[in-house]
Amino acid sequence: MIAIVDYGMGNVRSVLNAFELIGAPAQLVADPDRLLGADRIVIPGVGAFGDAMRALHELDLPDTLGELAAAGRPILGICLGMQLLATRSLEHGEHLGLNLIPGTVCRLEVRDGLRVPHVGWNDVRVLRPDAPLDRYGDHTPACYFVHSYEFVPDDPAAVTAVTDYGRDVTACVGAGSVVGTQFHPEKSARDGIALLRSFAEV
Numbered sequence: 001m002i003a004i005v006d007y008g009m010g011n012v013r014s015v016l017n018a019f020e021l022i023g024a025p026a027q028l029v030a031d032p033d034r035l036l037g038a039d040r041i042v043i044p045g046v047g048a049f050g051d052a053m054r055a056l057h058e059l060d061l062p063d064t065l066g067e068l069a070a071a072g073r074p075i076l077g078i079c080l081g082m083q084l085l086a087t088r089s090l091e092h093g094e095h096l097g098l099n100l101i102p103g104t105v106c107r108l109e110v111r112d113g114l115r116v117p118h119v120g121w122n123d124v125r126v127l128r129p130d131a132p133l134d135r136y137g138d139h140t141p142a143c144y145f146v147h148s149y150e151f152v153p154d155d156p157a158a159v160t161a162v163t164d165y166g167r168d169v170t171a172c173v174g175a176g177s178v179v180g181t182q183f184h185p186e187k188s189a190r191d192g193i194a195l196l197r198s199f200a201e202v
Contacts, residue, residue, distance in 0.1 A: 002026040002200060003038030005065075007055040009080060010046030018186035022193060024200035032064040040202060041068060045080030049089035049105060049149070052080055053097060062098055069100045074202040075178045082173060082180030083151050091149050101175045103153035110166040117148040122163040124171045124183070124191075130160065141191035143171070143183035151182065177202075 002019055006012050006028035019026035026042075029035050043065070045052050056062050069075055077085045086097040089105035097105070108116050124141045145163065151170050153159060160179070161172035173180045179199075185192030 001038050002040045002042060003029040003035050004042045004044060005035070005056075005061065005081075006030045007045075007052070007059055007061065009052045009055055010044050012044050014186045015042060015044045015078065018193065018196055019200065022197045022200060024197070030059055030061075032060050035061065035064050036068065038068075038073070040074045040199065041065070041076070042199075043075065043077045043081035043084060045078065045084065046146075047080060049080065049083055049091045049097070050093065050095040052084055053095055056084070056098075065098055066100065069176070069178050072177045074199065075100065076199050077178075077180035078186070079147060079182060079184055082182055083149060085173065085178060085180050086151050087154075089149065100178045101151075101153055101158055101173050101180070102155070103151055103158065103173075105149050105151050108148055108150045108165075108169065110169075112166045114166045117146060118165050118169070119146050120144070122165060122171075122183075124161050124163050125168075126161045126172075128157075128160040128174070130174060141188075141194075143181070143185065143188040143191055145171075145183045147182055151180070 083105045085100045086103045087099045160174040162168040163171040185195045
């Protein structure tokens with residue numbers, strides 16, 4: 001069973017629908033005990049980092065997610081959900097994250113007059129063969145981004161894919177069984193659906 005963490009941040013229904021499209025059983029889960037019984041976990045999210053962490057703590061989920069990561073359970077963070085994997089965020093002050101992939105979430109700084117937030121479709125360049133986007137061969141995936149902050153891991157090797165937005169910007173991260181995508185795979189057409197299918201088959 002794929003558990004989609006239901007903590008009140010973002011449109012979890014669209015993620016659930018995407019898994020239903022590929023025939024992968026998924027459920028919305030907010031209870032720590034039920035989460036421990038899941039085969040794979042998805043942390044979606046849209047909104048502010050601090051609000052999201054407060055919501056997770058209210059449900060007693062951070063320790064459970066840490067336990068699952070330590071046990072090697074596959075975890076996928078999407079957009080804000082990817083940023084929550086970090087040690088801390090500097091969005092509207094400093095907030096502690098899940099610390100599943102050590103690093104900091106910083107304001108997205110770009111050049112050449114590009115606007116922030118970064119909204120729209122961008123090509124994604126895979127840097128590591130174990131990146132979430134690892135099944136595309138010579139095809140360059142294009143994915144849909146909406147974000148004003150960027151996850152900068154402490155270990156540069158944890159960046160598994162980047163997108164060009166005036167410079168290389170983190171698109172995917174990974175460490176052990178924990179991975180994340182800054183873009184929304186559920187809104188990224190065939191390339192996003194292929195990623196979710198890959199995760200469902202881990």
